[in-house]
Amino acid sequence: KQEVTQIPAALSVPEGENLVLNCSFTDSAIYNLQWFRQDPGKGLTSLLLIQSSQREQTSGRLNASLDKSSGRSTLYIAASQPGDSATYLCAVRGSNDYKLSFGAGTTVTVRA
Amino acid sequence: AAGVIQSPRHLIKEKRETATLKCYPIPRHDTVYWYQQGPGQDPQFLISFYEKMQSDKGSIPDRFSAQQFSDYHSELNMSSLELGDSALYFCASSLGGTGPTDTQYFGPGTRLTVL
Numbered sequence: 001k002q003e004v005t006q007i008p009a010a011l012s013v014p015e016g017e018n019l020v021l022n023c024s025f026t027d028s029a030i031y032n033l034q035w036f037r038q039d040p041g042k043g044l045t046s047l048l049l050i051q052s053s054q055r056e057q058t059s060g061r062l063n064a065s066l067d068k069s070s071g072r073s074t075l076y077i078a079a080s081q082p083g084d085s086a087t088y089l090c091a092v093r094g095s096n097d098y099k100l101s102f103g104a105g106t107t108v109t110v111r112a
Numbered sequence: 113a114a115g116v117i118q119s120p121r122h123l124i125k126e127k128r129e130t131a132t133l134k135c136y137p138i139p140r141h142d143t144v145y146w147y148q149q150g151p152g153q154d155p156q157f158l159i160s161f162y163e164k165m166q167s168d169k170g171s172i173p174d175r176f177s178a179q180q181f182s183d184y185h186s187e188l189n190m191s192s193l194e195l196g197d198s199a200l201y202f203c204a205s206s207l208g209g210t211g212p213t214d215t216q217y218f219g220p221g222t223r224l225t226v227l
Contacts, residue, residue: 041223099160
């Protein structure tokens with residue numbers, strides 16, 4: 001069974017600092033990995049999707065890397081802003097699955 | 113751009129009642145997924161459908177059933193509701209069950225409260 005872990009559970013930084021969010025997974029036989037953002041009590045917004053054959057994906061200030069062999073992904077958010085405050089979830093889809101297995105998330109607070 | 117639509121957005125039920133949640137996928141998406149997110153928990157996969165057939169099954173209680181209709185919308189039926197069923201229920205959709213760009217797009221969720 002795929003286990004997804006996100007460290008740290010919470011992070012607080014001053015505005016302008018770069019954010020580094022970590023995700024690890026136990027089964028390297030993945031199909032893809034998605035990063036989501038969730039605001040309190042709200043839905044999940046897809047940020048980036050990395051296919052198993054890719055090493056990284058970029059979208060604006062966001063960059064996600066994937067090291068499938070070591071079971072790790074990192075989400076970088078450059079020049080953080082207070083509007084980036086949210087919970088960020090990593091989710092992995094297995095090679096033979098349709099479902100996503102989620103981590104518990106990292107709750108980010110960017111202080112103005 | 114059109115997104116995943118879920119209805120109702122909020123639902124309050126008594127124990128042992130029945131609830132039906134509906135999901136309308138993004139146009140042309142043929143795969144639908146259901147997830148349950150309890151308070152302070154990460155989303156847990158319940159069930160998915162690809163081209164109206166069940167494609168994967170997670171930790172869905174026997175009291176729950178779901179189906180995908182000919183227009184690709186899906187319904188999650190929940191019977192004999194328990195207090196522990198109180199959660200945010202998400203529906204997601206994607207194009208092509210195993211396609212190369214099968215990003216799952218999530219709806220806003222239905223918040224179910226069981227009293």
